[in-house]
Amino acid sequence: MKEIMQGNSAIARGAWEAGVTVAAAYPGTPSSEILKEIADNYPEIYAEWAPNEKVSVEVASGAAIAGARCMASMKHVGMNVAADPFMTLAYTGIKGGFVIVIADDPNVHSSQNEQDSRNWARFAKVPMLEPGDAQECKDFTKIGYEISEKFDTPVILRTETRVAHSDSPVELENRVESKIPLGLDPKQAPKYVMVPFNVRERRKVVEDRMEKLSAYADEFKYNVMEINDPNIGVITSGVSYLYTKDVFPNYSYLKLGMVWPLPKKMIADFYKKVKKVIIVEELDPFLETEIKALGYKVWHGKDVIPNMYELDPMIVEKSLLGKKYKASKPRIAAGDLPRRPPNMCAGCSHRPMFYALKKLGAFVFGDIGCYTLATAPPLQALHTTVCMGAGVGEAHGAIKAMGKEGLGKIVAVLGDSTFLHSGVTPLMDVVYNKGASTTIVLDNRITGMTGHQEHPGTGFTVRQEPTNMIDYETLGKAVGVKHIRKIDPYNIKETMKVVKEEMDRDAPSLILCVDSPCVMLKREKRKFQAATYTIDTDKCRGCKVCLDIGCPAISWQEGAGATVDGHKRKGTVFINKDQCAGCEVCAQVCKFEAIVPGAK
Amino acid sequence: MIDNNKVTNIFLSGVGGQGTILASNILAEVFLKAGYDVKKSEVHGMAQRGGDVTTHFRFGKKVYSPLIKYGDVDFLLSFELLEALRYINWVKPEGKIVINKQEILPSGVNLGVAKYPQDVEKSFKKYFKDNVWVLNGQEMARKLGNIQAANVVLLGAFSNFFPEMKEEQFIDAIKTLLAPKLHDLNVKAFYEGRKTI
Ligand code: SF4
Ligand code: SF4
Numbered sequence: 203m204k205e206i207m208q209g210n211s212a213i214a215r216g217a218w219e220a221g222v223t224v225a226a227a228y229p230g231t232p233s234s235e236i237l238k239e240i241a242d243n244y245p246e247i248y249a250e251w252a253p254n255e256k257v258s259v260e261v262a263s264g265a266a267i268a269g270a271r272c273m274a275s276m277k278h279v280g281m282n283v284a285a286d287p288f289m290t291l292a293y294t295g296i297k298g299g300f301v302i303v304i305a306d307d308p309n310v311h312s313s314q315n316e317q318d319s320r321n322w323a324r325f326a327k328v329p330m331l332e333p334g335d336a337q338e339c340k341d342f343t344k345i346g347y348e349i350s351e352k353f354d355t356p357v358i359l360r361t362e363t364r365v366a367h368s369d370s371p372v373e374l375e376n377r378v379e380s381k382i383p384l385g386l387d388p389k390q391a392p393k394y395v396m397v398p399f400n401v402r403e404r405r406k407v408v409e410d411r412m413e414k415l416s417a418y419a420d421e422f423k424y425n426v427m428e429i430n431d432p433n434i435g436v437i438t439s440g441v442s443y444l445y446t447k448d449v450f451p452n453y454s455y456l457k458l459g460m461v462w463p464l465p466k467k468m469i470a471d472f473y474k475k476v477k478k479v480i481i482v483e484e485l486d487p488f489l490e491t492e493i494k495a496l497g498y499k500v501w502h503g504k505d506v507i508p509n510m511y512e513l514d515p516m517i518v519e520k521s522l523l524g525k526k527y528k529a530s531k532p533r534i535a536a537g538d539l540p541r542r543p544p545n546m547c548a549g550c551s552h553r554p555m556f557y558a559l560k561k562l563g564a565f566v567f568g569d570i571g572c573y574t575l576a577t578a579p580p581l582q583a584l585h586t587t588v589c590m591g592a593g594v595g596e597a598h599g600a601i602k603a604m605g606k607e608g609l610g611k612i613v614a615v616l617g618d619s620t621f622l623h624s625g626v627t628p629l630m631d632v633v634y635n636k637g638a639s640t641t642i643v644l645d646n647r648i649t650g651m652t653g654h655q656e657h658p659g660t661g662f663t664v665r666q667e668p669t670n671m672i673d674y675e676t677l678g679k680a681v682g683v684k685h686i687r688k689i690d691p692y693n694i695k696e697t698m699k700v701v702k703e704e705m706d707r708d709a710p711s712l713i714l715c716v717d718s719p720c721v722m723l724k725r726e727k728r729k730f731q732a733a734t735y736t737i738d739t740d741k742c743r744g745c746k747v748c749l750d751i752g753c754p755a756i757s758w759q760e761g762a763g764a765t766v767d768g769h770k771r772k773g774t775v776f777i778n779k780d781q782c783a784g785c786e787v788c789a790q791v792c793k794f795e796a797i798v799p800g801a802k
Numbered sequence: 803m804i805d806n807n808k809v810t811n812i813f814l815s816g817v818g819g820q821g822t823i824l825a826s827n828i829l830a831e832v833f834l835k836a837g838y839d840v841k842k843s844e845v846h847g848m849a850q851r852g853g854d855v856t857t858h859f860r861f862g863k864k865v866y867s868p869l870i871k872y873g874d875v876d877f878l879l880s881f882e883l884l885e886a887l888r889y890i891n892w893v894k895p896e897g898k899i900v901i902n903k904q905e906i907l908p909s910g911v912n913l914g915v916a917k918y919p920q921d922v923e924k925s926f927k928k929y930f931k932d933n934v935w936v937l938n939g940q941e942m943a944r945k946l947g948n949i950q951a952a953n954v955v956l957l958g959a960f961s962n963f964f965p966e967m968k969e970e971q972f973i974d975a976i977k978t979l980l981a982p983k984l985h986d987l988n989v990k991a992f993y994e995g996r997k998t999i
Contacts, residue, residue: 206830206840311845335841335868368843368868369827371834441868448867516872530873532891533929539888540916542817542908544853580913749913754852757907758914 207372209365212336213303214239215372216343217273218247220299221380224265225249226258228623229652230277231312232366233305237275238655241664246377251649251656251664254590254623255280259287259302263356266296267394269384271347275303278319279589283624285322288356292326293404294394295354298382299347306362308484309512312651314570314587316510318485319360323462327408329415330358330462331424332440336370342424342459351382353411353418360461362484364441364512416463424459425468427475434501435476437469437489442513446482449519453480464492473498480522484513546575548755549730549783551718552644555691556583557751557791558698559613564705567593567600569616569625572650572720580752584615591616591624597639598632608638610706615642619649619657622672626681632710633682640704640711643674644691647719647726654723678712685711691718692728694790721783730784732799736777741796744771748788748797755781756788765794777802804966809862811870815889816881817906818853821953824979825879826857828957831975832967833861843868852909854885879960881939881953882906883922890925899930900960900999902939902952935959935999942994951991958995969996 207215213236217225225247227237241249252258255276262274276284281304288302304322307313323330329349333342339361346357392400419425429435435454436446443457456472458465473479478501481490490503506521507513520527546553556576559566560583568574568584569592577584586596597614604612616625621643632639649655656662661671678686685707689700704711719726743765748756760773777788779801789797804810812829816822823844833840838861845856858870872892878899880886886901893899901922910916919925926934937959939952946955954976961972976988 204834206827206834206842363845364843364868367845368841369830370841370865370868371839444866444868449871451866514869514871515867519871530891530894534887534890534925536888536891539884539919540908540910542852542854542884544818545909547852578909579915746914752909752913754909754912757912760914 203374204371205374206369207336207340208235208367208369209333209336209339209361210235210367211239212339212372213275213343213359213361214244215374216340217301218244219340219375219377220271220344220347221378222247222271222273222347223380224262224270224272225275226252226261227275228252228255228258228280229649229655230255230280230305231652232307232361232363233275233277233280233303234652234655235366236303237664249664253658255284256286259284259291262300262302263287263291263296266298266300268298268386269382270298271380271382272298273301273303276305277313278304278306278317279313279315280304281319281322282589288322289326290396291356292328293396293401293408295407296350296356298380299350300356301343301346301350301359302356303359303361305366306360306485308362311363314589316485318488319358320461320488321486323358327412328355328358329353329460330360331459332360332461333365333459334440334444335365335368336372338424338459339365340372345424349418353415355411362441412463416466419460419463419465420467422460422465425465426455426457426459427468427472428455428457429475430454432475433477434480435472435478436480436482437472437493438482439489440484442482442484442518445513445515445518448515450522458489461489464489466496469493469496469498482507482513482518485509543578544575545578545752545754546572547721547783548753548781549721549785551646551691551715552576553581553751553753554694554785554787554790555615555642555644555697555715556581557787558691558694558701559583559615562698562702562705563611564613564701565600565611567596567612567614569593569620570651571617571620571644573615573617573644578752580750590620591628594625594639594641595628595631597641598628598635598637601637601639609708610702613640613642613701613705615644617650618643618645618647618659618674619655621674622658626677629678629683629710629712630681637710638708640701640707640713642701642713643715645674645715645718646723648723650720650722654720674712674714678714683710683712685709687711687713688716689713691715692785692787694787731786733784734777734779734782734799734801735784735786735789735797736779736800736802737775738796738798739774740766741794742771742774743769743794743796744773744775745794746775748775748792751787751791753788755783804964806863809860809865810877811875812859812877812879813870813875813889813892814857814859814879814881815885816855817885818855820855820881821950822855822857822881825953825957826859827979828954828972828975829859831978832971835971835975836967838862839865841865841868854888856889877960877963879956881956884908884919887919887922887925890929893930895929896933897930898933898963899926899935900956901926901934901936902956903936904940904952937995937998939995943991946987946990946994948987951987954988954991955995958992959998961992961996962999
């Protein structure tokens with residue numbers, strides 16, 4: 203039976219069909235749906251949200267060493283966090299099959315950098331498969347387990363946004379349980395204990411394995427040669443193949459299902475069959491560099507195909523046709539239209555917090571989550587974003603660098619999920635090294651930006667079973683923070699007072715936002731005084747101060763006029779009652795009491 | 803009319819929360835059941851809401867790319883005026899267009915630093931003549947009792963472009979994809995829209 207599936211769902215399905223029993227992940231776009239799909243649809247698989255990617259790989263590898271087929275999934279930058287265990291697992295190998303899914307994000311739809319994960323395969327010396335559509339996502343996942351067990355290695359399945367988030371038909375098959383018996387063997391210690399004496403032995407195993415994998419790649423049934431026009435042959439993989447095939451259906455193709463190691467014999471064969479070779483790949487010249495290093499001539503590659511952002515059929519066509527490319531005529535200049543950047547929701551608790559921080563003139567070392575949007579106008583109150591947890595250490599470093607000068611000016615801000623991901627470790631550092639920085643945890647009771655995933659602070663597992671819940675105050679105390687304050691971010695005055703006090707303090711402090719769940723979260727709802735607010739046009743002077751908070755429910759309307767008591771104005775603001783959540787933040791900032799409870 | 807010798811390209815655009823993705827899922831279900839190969843890809847902004855959302859949807863005997871080539875869109879279905887205009891250059895000269903008459907202001911417009919485009923309808927008429935239909939999806943859905951169904955009203959109108967597909971095929975898809983308590987409303991919404999073109 204065929205079903206339309208998203209690439210991510212197809213990977214989950216592939217894991218299930220392959221007999222996987224353990225899966226762990228930390229949410230990250232575009233990979234997040236994989237674990238959710240597993241949790242929702244495949245009860246045979248134990249599934250968990252890990253606090254970060256490193257932990258997810260460690261959990262999965264433990265299961266693999268015990269003989270279970272397992273999966274860890276993450277986005278490209280998550281692999282940077284997981285790199286530590288991963289690089290060494292390439293040495294120890296596994297017992298039960300281990301597939302690590304890494305989802306790249308070319309064109310950075312929602313990430314802090316654009317990196318090509320194919321480099322990890324070469325770096326760690328492990329095989330990498332790259333599917334192009336949902337059917338391949340499922341097939342390659344399954345074959346990943348075969349390769350993993352056959353060669354005793356973790357296998358990377360690399361997707362990217364257009365594969366992870368595209369839907370196409372998938373043929374469903376049954377689940378087959380793994381034949382590997384579960385159990386741990388103490389005699390295997392030399393394989394798994396990576397002390398230098400053992401490492402040197404495993405080092406040889408790794409090289410030997412790459413040789414064998416290279417030979418296997420030549421027989422791999424998903425490395426496919428398609429000979430059409432013998433003049434032009436394209437070497438490509440994944441979604442790049444689909445774009446190219448779409449615009450140049452008559453070229454010849456060598457489509458690689460396994461992008462590392464490369465099938466050397468097949469490549470030699472392809473070069474015999476076609477006159478000129480073009481390499482079409484997204485991001486780095488990964489295949490191009492390797493193929494050139496084998497001594498082949500590449501007619502076209504990164505000389506014409508961009509090495510940054512996403513490819514699409516138009517870019518491929520344009521790049522390869524050069525001047526001959528004819529584009530359709532633009533009817534309007536799309537650049538003239540107003541952009542529609544995402545915004546924090548109406549009623550979001552991050553908005554008053556960042557408004558308060560802006561009023562205080564704080565330099566905010568930030569993090570990644572919905573609140574990163576506070577860097578956009580009108581708030582413009584978040585000043586760095588590097589990676590999860592980084593802000594906490596950065597704020598500490600900045601204060602160390604500036605000494606007393608830094609006091610009263612600096613905070614680190616991060617979400618609850620990011621705090622647990624990797625904010626606790628630098629917080630320990632702040633305390634241990636006698637720092638003075640302030641860390642604010644915007645606890646919205648969920649992992650917001652990636653679409654509401656649970657974490658150790660929410661009280662629920664991925665399958666919505668109630669579980670132990672972290673208490674941030676106790677955690678802060680345990681780490682050694684002496685000054686822990688709880689605030690209601692919707693109370694702007696109080697928030698400003700507390701934050702100022704803690705920024706001024708020459709000691710580490712932790713500020714926890716309470717009773718401020720994500721407004722989209724159905725489970726926990728904050729009760730506001732009124733359902734909606736409205737503008738009293740008798741009083742509104744059109745000073746635009748309430749626009750500074752950037753609530754999507756508030757808009758400006760031109761139109762000269764005057765208030766009841768005779769103040770002239772150029773227009774008034776307007777609150778869209780369908781959007782207003784009643785958070786009262788705008789009413790707090792209006793000096794003229796022109797924002798009142800009620801709907802109009 | 804469906805040309806079975808080529809891939810048909812449908813582009814859907816809207817704003818987060820409008821149901822763009824559900825509409826494209828219904829289309830995918832209909833054409834898959836009818837025996838076509840389908841490919842679909844969606845992009846949405848970073849946050850949960852408020853950013854623009856687009857879906858590339860393609861069907862045919864065999865479809866390779868999940869993305870449509872620039873300028874190659876046969877049908878545009880847009881749930882918001884500005885988000886329709888943003889993709890006007892993607893449509894083929896003979897393309898057909900259905901637009902929902904709704905303005906959702908982006909933040910720049912809210913702040914008064916950007917202007918919402920005027921006369922979107924006219925711009926489309928200028929290039930596509932009679933191949934443009936502008937409907938008030940919210941109003942029609944409101945009359946049925948829930949503005950949430952505006953996306954299915956629009957889809958109902960859009961379904962007329964594929965006379966080969968029977969009404970029941972769309973209704974079945976709606977029932978497959980929506981929770982039972984939403985069936986009545988959305989089936990009504992579909993018929994309401996279907997009457998309009
Ligand atoms: S009360 Fe004001 S700030 Fe809060 S959601 Fe409504 S309009 Fe926005
Ligand atoms: S509602 Fe208040 S803050 Fe907003 S423009 Fe009117 S007077 Fe100024």
